[in-house]
Amino acid sequence: MNGLTITALVKWVDHRLPIFSLLNEELNEYPTPRNLSYWWNFGSLAGIVLVIMIVTGIVLAMQYTPHVDYAFDSVERIMRDVNYGWLLRYIHMNGGSFFFALVYIHIFRGLYYGSYKEPRELLWILGVVLFLLMMATAFVGYVLPWGQMSYWAAKVITNMFSAVPLIGDYIVTWLWGGFTVGNPTLNRFYSFHYLLPFVIIGVVILHLWALHRFGSNNPLGIEAKGPQDKIPFHPYYTVKDAFGLGVFLVLFAAILFFAPNALGEPINYVEANPLVTPAHIVPEWYFLPYYAILRSVTFDIWFLSAKLIGVVLMFGSSLILFLMPWLDRSPVRSARFRPAYKMAFWVLVFDCVVLGWVGANPPEPPYLYIGQVATVWYFFHFLVLVPLLSLPALDRPKPLPVSIGEPVLKGGGAASAGAPAKPMEKAP
Amino acid sequence: MADSANPDLSGDGSGDGSGDGETRRDFLYLAAGAMGAVGTAFVTWPLIDSMNPAADVLALSSTEVDLSPIEEGMAITVIWRGNPVFVRHRTAAEIEVARAVPLDDLPDPQADADRVQKPEWLVMVGVCTHLGCIPIGQRPGERKGEFGGWFCPCHGSHYDTSGRIRKGPAPRNLDVPPYEFLDDTTIRIG
Ligand code: HEM
Ligand code: FES
DSSP states (O other), X not given: OHHXXXXXXXXXXXXXXXXXXXXXXXXXXXXXXXTOOGGGGHHHHHHHHHHHHHHHHHHHHTTOOOSTTTHHHHHHHHHHTSTTHHHHHHHHHHHHHHHXXXXXHHHHHHHHHTTTSTTOHHHHHHHHHHHHHHHHHHHHHHHTXXXXXXXXXXXXXXXXXXXXXXXXXXXXXXXXXXXXXXXXXXXXXXXXXXXXXXXXXXXXXXXXHHHHHHOOOOTTOOOOOSGGGEEEHHHHHHHHHHHHHHHHHHHHHHHHHHOTTTTSOGGGGSBOOTTOOOSSOOOOGGGHHHHHHHHHOOSOBTTBOHHHHHHHHHHHHHHGGGGHHHHOOOSOOOGGGOHHHHHHHHHXXXXXXXXXXXXXXXXXXXXXXXXXXXHHHHHHIIIIIHHHHTSTTTSOOOOOOSOSHHHHHSSOTGGGOSGGGGGGTTOO | OHHHXXXXXXXXXXXXXXXXXXXXXXXHHHHHHHHHHHHHHHHHHHHHHXXXXXXXXXXXXXXXXXXXXXXXXXXXXXXXXXXXXXXXXXXXXXXXXXXXXXXXXXXXXXXXXXXXXXXXXXXXXXXXXXXXXXXXXSSTTSOOTTTEEEEETTTTEEEEXXXXXXXXXXXXXXXXXXXXXXXXXXXXXX
């Protein structure tokens, strides 16, 4: 009886607003390649961390005071006096780090399996937009506790805009709302920090919309040939994602409870002092490669100042990802079948790690030179290597499998479209 | 809305018949669109300008400094508009070094005489022109860089005894703020 009324209610609502049909189609029946590996877990994990960030952020905002005289103390109060304040803040603080770790893996997954290629270019572009929004959110968030590193990160990063020719200084004053980073700056950063995560949600929806148009790419990088190549999202991938979430939460909790400050800078527990710059200013680990690129440019080129070139290269290193679908012309998606591209991919991963390591060290020899080589390699990879390796003459692709189902089902997908594919048969 | 969907009505709009009506309609369409865009731009301006320094922030824009306690070879840091200003009582040797540098050796050529009102008093905004860190070298024991003035630890900019950039990524000399001598031992910055 009870069950009946609920079914009736669902039907009544669904007829007027087909939200249950939508959820059923997109999260239950949604046909998904049958061969997705664990590298396909990171998108949903990032989504869950986004929710964790927003929930903890909203609760933190109830205790936080965005004023230069009180911000630092209010965060200390959260840590010492507010019930479970330490936990909420540590979740939010380390959640930011883990968010980036997940998204970096997610991006490299896309680069490896060619997920940015036709017809997923817009999906990829929306992903890069999400990444940029995340960086902006994390940057303004990091300023809020108003520690020494918060303050100097804010100052150095906002000052980068002074490299813009002619109007640079006006832009910087406008960003600050004063003549240096101060109370107006802190207030607007707080406003943006509250706003941007919700913009991120909006773009996530577009990202998923674009994803569900053609469905996931897969480790083989070939299109599904028919229903036998796909399985419904639920229960197969809901379970796989849930298992991945469990593993992730174990790691997250380990850092949270045993080394909550391992990823941060101790000097951020010293209140901001506008008159004293710390001897070593370094960003959070997830920005280190960009910092290395910025500092690698120590010379002017013609009329362009080192500062301007450094800033352009730093922003360019992320923006270049937008071009990936057009830089890589190879019709083969997955690096599994592209021996040379695969090698170039791993060299790029190594290059990014090197840049991160350089970014953590002072800009002096030998780090400076290593950073310069790594910066050149980074751009060489995207602008020269990737287009060249699109040519079959330089990177001859291995033969592609006939279908996704074939290697699993042995003897061709179509023949064994029986039992495992059954739930899909009603889909079309 | 109904207009554009209904071919009969769009024919009517021209009055005298065929192609004419289309251009007239296009013109109105463009003109209205342009007005809308201009109007939106005007409305956006207050939003943007509200983020510029407010009147109270601008009002804090001058600081007086008593120079009498600063002995030769010593320096103090005062705050002007939220930024540190370096006031250095230079020694004869420091002035000499600053003057002796050929302008060709400078990334941002400027004679020492153009940076001071009285040679013994060097007054500068103590903010690195690279990305805004505060250079060290104000206190006696601090590292002063390769040119005996100031050193910015953030990305390694070296400034000389006139506060001019000599080496490193900073593009400009340390800025000299507007200031005037009220009497022999007092200046007003701003
Ligand atoms: C995309 C999601 C988000 C990211 C990546 C992010 C990142 C950060 C980071 C890195 C910090 C500095 C942590 C520290 O060092 O203490 C921070 C602080 C803060 N965030 Fe977020 N945040 C997100 C969402 C939110 C949301 C939705 C709110 C709600 C208003 C919020 C409110 C706060 C507050 C009040 C602080 C200051 C307290 C503190 O420092 O712990 N955050 N955020
Ligand atoms: S801020 Fe001084 S060298 Fe970069």
